[in-house]
Amino acid sequence: GQQVMQIPQYQHVQEGEDFTTYCNSSTxxxxxxWYKQRPGGHPVFLIQLVKSGEVKKxxxxxxxxxxxxxxxxxxxxxxxxTDVGTYxxxxxxxxxxxxxIFGTGTRLKVLA
Amino acid sequence: NAGVTxxxxxxxxxxxxxxxxxxxxxxxHEYMYWYRQDPxxxxxxxxxxxxxxxxxxGEVPDGYNVSRLKKQNFLLGLESAAPSQTSVYFCxxxxxxxxxxxHFGDGTRLSIL
Numbered sequence: 001g002q003q004v005m006q007i008p009q010y011q012h013v014q015e016g017e018d019f020t021t022y023c024n025s026s027t028x029x030x031x032x033x034w035y036k037q038r039p040g041g042h043p044v045f046l047i048q049l050v051k052s053g054e055v056k057k058x059x060x061x062x063x064x065x066x067x068x069x070x071x072x073x074x075x076x077x078x079x080x081x082t083d084v085g086t087y088x089x090x091x092x093x094x095x096x097x098x099x100x101i102f103g104t105g106t107r108l109k110v111l112a
Numbered sequence: 113n114a115g116v117t118x119x120x121x122x123x124x125x126x127x128x129x130x131x132x133x134x135x136x137x138x139x140x141h142e143y144m145y146w147y148r149q150d151p152x153x154x155x156x157x158x159x160x161x162x163x164x165x166x167x168x169x170g171e172v173p174d175g176y177n178v179s180r181l182k183k184q185n186f187l188l189g190l191e192s193a194a195p196s197q198t199s200v201y202f203c204x205x206x207x208x209x210x211x212x213x214x215h216f217g218d219g220t221r222l223s224i225l
Binding site: 009030031033035041042043044045048050088090098099100101102103104105 | 143147152153154155156157160162170171202204211213214215216217218219
């Protein structure tokens with residue numbers, strides 16, 4: 001079946017270091033979304049990418065959508081303690097764009 | 113503007129008991145979703161609805177039922193709770209299909225003893 005995998009599963013970084021999480025889909029995606037979930041909280045939408053090769057930036061966060069639209073990445077420059085949480089990617093299922101399949105998530109811990 | 117509201121926030125049940133989780137949204141969204149989140153497994157779709165009066169199965173529907181009698185409400189029912197249903201349940205809604213973001217509620221933490 002369709003799968004969306006993320007690596008790494010966990011990442012500990014020192015404050016100020018960079019961080020990258022990778023999202024890989026078993027199928028081509030029409031778009032991909034990224035969410036952040038703070039510890040004990042709920043997922044919050046960050047951004048959506050639609051075009052092949054698209055790159056979007058939000059302050060210290062850079063999002064990329066692969067040329068083949070099967071992978072994506074989130075890069076955080078100079079992490080801060082406020083970046084702590086789990087980052088999920090999500091793509092529409094092949095059986096219908098109204099359903100999304102979420103990646104397994106990458107949990108980020110930032111050490112001050 | 114409350115967004116997506118889930119009740120209750122916490123609940124402990126005994127095996128075999130039944131309960132209903134309520135999700136309410138005030139954003140006039142057509143699409144609503146129920147997910148469960150377990151450690152290391154991300155979010156898995158239980159059931160979803162593409163409009164008032166419609167429901168459909170997601171990835172892990174067994175043991176759950178849903179209803180969407182009103183556009184703003186989406187109910188998730190457990191008829192006979194099992195320990196394997198211990199999880200955090202999230203409701204989400206979106207304006208339409210495809211490229212619309214999902215708005216999540218705060219979650220319901222459910223333990224089945």
